[in-house]
Amino acid sequence: MATEYVIVGSGVAGIAAAEALRSRAPGASVTVVTEDPDGFYSRPGLAYYLSGTIPEKQLFPRSPADLRDMGLRWVQARATHIDVAGHRLTLADDRTIPYDKLLLATGARAAAPDFPGSDLDGIFTLDTLGDARRLVRKANRSGRAVVVGGGITALELAEGLHACGVRVHYLLRGARYWANVLDAEESHLVEEHLRSDGVEIHSHTRVRQALGKKGKLIAVETDSGALIPCHMLAVAIGTRPHLDLARAAGVKVDRGILTDSCLRTSAPDIFAAGDVAQVYNERSGRASLDTLWPTARAHGEAAAAAMAGEPTPYQPATAMNVTLLAGIPTTIIGALGSGSDEDLVAIARGDSERWRNATPAWVVVEQHAVNRVRLMLGERTITGALVMGDQTLSRPLQRLIAAEADISPIRDSLLADGNTILERIATFSAEWECSHAATP
Amino acid sequence: MALNRRSLLFDLTRAEVLAKGHVLPEPARCVQCGICSYNCPIGLDVRAYAWRGEPIFDGHCLTCGQCVARCPRGVLTFARVNLCAEPTH
Numbered sequence A: 001m002a003t004e005y006v007i008v009g010s011g012v013a014g015i016a017a018a019e020a021l022r023s024r025a026p027g028a029s030v031t032v033v034t035e036d037p038d039g040f041y042s043r044p045g046l047a048y049y050l051s052g053t054i055p056e057k058q059l060f061p062r063s064p065a066d067l068r069d070m071g072l073r074w075v076q077a078r079a080t081h082i083d084v085a086g087h088r089l090t091l092a093d094d095r096t097i098p099y100d101k102l103l104l105a106t107g108a109r110a111a112a113p114d115f116p117g118s119d120l121d122g123i124f125t126l127d128t129l130g131d132a133r134r135l136v137r138k139a140n141r142s143g144r145a146v147v148v149g150g151g152i153t154a155l156e157l158a159e160g161l162h163a164c165g166v167r168v169h170y171l172l173r174g175a176r177y178w179a180n181v182l183d184a185e186e187s188h189l190v191e192e193h194l195r196s197d198g199v200e201i202h203s204h205t206r207v208r209q210a211l212g213k214k215g216k217l218i219a220v221e222t223d224s225g226a227l228i229p230c231h232m233l234a235v236a237i238g239t240r241p242h243l244d245l246a247r248a249a250g251v252k253v254d255r256g257i258l259t260d261s262c263l264r265t266s267a268p269d270i271f272a273a274g275d276v277a278q279v280y281n282e283r284s285g286r287a288s289l290d291t292l293w294p295t296a297r298a299h300g301e302a303a304a305a306a307m308a309g310e311p312t313p314y315q316p317a318t319a320m321n322v323t324l325l326a327g328i329p330t331t332i333i334g335a336l337g338s339g340s341d342e343d344l345v346a347i348a349r350g351d352s353e354r355w356r357n358a359t360p361a362w363v364v365v366e367q368h369a370v371n372r373v374r375l376m377l378g379e380r381t382i383t384g385a386l387v388m389g390d391q392t393l394s395r396p397l398q399r400l401i402a403a404e405a406d407i408s409p410i411r412d413s414l415l416a417d418g419n420t421i422l423e424r425i426a427t428f429s430a431e432w433e434c435s436h437a438a439t440p
Numbered sequence B: 001m002a003l004n005r006r007s008l009l010f011d012l013t014r015a016e017v018l019a020k021g022h023v024l025p026e027p028a029r030c031v032q033c034g035i036c037s038y039n040c041p042i043g044l045d046v047r048a049y050a051w052r053g054e055p056i057f058d059g060h061c062l063t064c065g066q067c068v069a070r071c072p073r074g075v076l077t078f079a080r081v082n083l084c085a086e087p088t089h
Helices: A012-024 A046-050 A064-069 A129-139 A151-163 A184-197 A244-248 A293-307 A394-402 A408-416 A418-436 B005-020 B035-039 B046-052 B066-070
Strands: A004-008 A029-034 A072-076 A079-083 A088-091 A096-098 A101-104 A108-110 A144-149 A167-171 A200-202 A207-213 A216-222 A227-229 A232-236 A239-241 A257-259 A270-272 A277-281 A286-288 A320-325 A328-334 A362-367 A372-377 A382-388 B021-025 B076-080
Touching: A004 A012, A004 A096, A012 A029, A012 A293, A046 A129, A046 A151, A064 A072, A079 A244, A101 A293, A129 A151, A129 A232, A144 A151, A144 A227, A151 A167, A151 A184, A151 A232, A151 A320, A184 A200, A184 A328, A184 A372, A184 A382, A216 A232, A257 A270, A270 A293, A328 A394, A362 A408, A362 A418, A372 A408, A372 A418, A382 A394, A394 A418, A408 A418, B021 B046, B035 B046, B035 B066, B066 B076
Parallel strands: A004 A029, A004 A101, A029 A072, A101 A270, A144 A167, A144 A232, A167 A200, A257 A277
Antiparallel strands: A079 A088, A088 A096, A108 A239, A207 A216, A216 A227, A277 A286, A320 A328, A328 A382, A362 A372, A372 A382, B021 B076
16 A cells, blocks of 8 residues: 655655655655645745735745645644554544554744734744735735844735835843854944835834724734834744644643654654754754755755655755845855844744854954945854855855865964955855866 | 957856756755746756756756756755766766
């Protein structure tokens, strides 16, 4: 009888696993169970939909025909229970689906607002395409919105609402934006860009409560007692892995579903991948969360290998994200920061816990008006880098950091003169690539 | 008509890119947002190539650079076609 593979979740981890299973086991049955009526779409692409860069239909990398051609069985329903011993998944409508191997790729959900009045109509988080649609509809080119939170999603909301013609107030609990990844100058660049776009930033400001009339939001009261009239309040204070299903089944969880390096959970024949998975890293000896699209895709592929009986330890690539921060192209690579961010109660989307594992390092910076490169230098290697603006160095740095290239030949000169980082890295990288071209 | 040097240089560069170059994606940077495909003037599904990590080897590709310029994550670059070399990735 054909093996029954069941995947809960239609994000990139789930789809990557489905595609890999289809190719590894062409005769097997692959079922995707998802409660999202929109199925598989580019979650990071929602930012570009909000800003009007692309229309909604562009967010779908696979047409319904493509998915049909993959031979997937698609079930739109919420999974409510796992019978671990009986190998059955129960859905909200009481249907049950038997499985031989089950993948939990249930993703993460926005952390709920933590102030009174957070159930009013007009308060939003951004998880799904449905959320993005509701935001755009409500924005309707008028009115005023308040955005609270940190990380990439809060910026996407501020910029997206601004692009929708809404006057935006962005409230920061701390002194500056994304303090546990960016340094003070980088935060400043982002904030200045937002201000020049017309976004009003209020630092050291918390929401005391959301005020409403007949159930609808009309204003936000800050901790200083000030009132900001608004018809929308968007909250992005972090995400939490969606653990209910796993936890109720007795699968071992911490901040996420704990897995070994082959994406196997503590329960037999149950695997986890993507934002929900807290994957053990053999090298660091730690299990960490990532909310990065390429990581989720790699998880899905690695989980599929294990599900198909060919477990191979997942080798995490250097944590990297390339994104627009208030319109500034920004690449974040490796370990850069530490500590906590007052604006986030949990990991943000597009974030990696590994970015905050910075070991003691020498920091060198080359700064121009809008272009900036920050390097974290270890004893012999570059351990992290943040490139804002001109992205010429982002790819060479990505290669040097991932390969843990020995930068001893230029380390002293980098430390001695921060104004020549660009040339020195470019030259060193070109030579390094030549000398390593022969080795795969 | 007077020879326009700037235009000539542009045309020669384009001719060289057309003859010797192609667009190469780096899947680790791609989030499948589809901006590349949306802006392709001849409707190539650049995003699908990026998912597979394959160069855009489509005879219709104009190497116009719209996808390269508009990708917000630097996924796409021009690379020289080297038919004699071993694949490096």
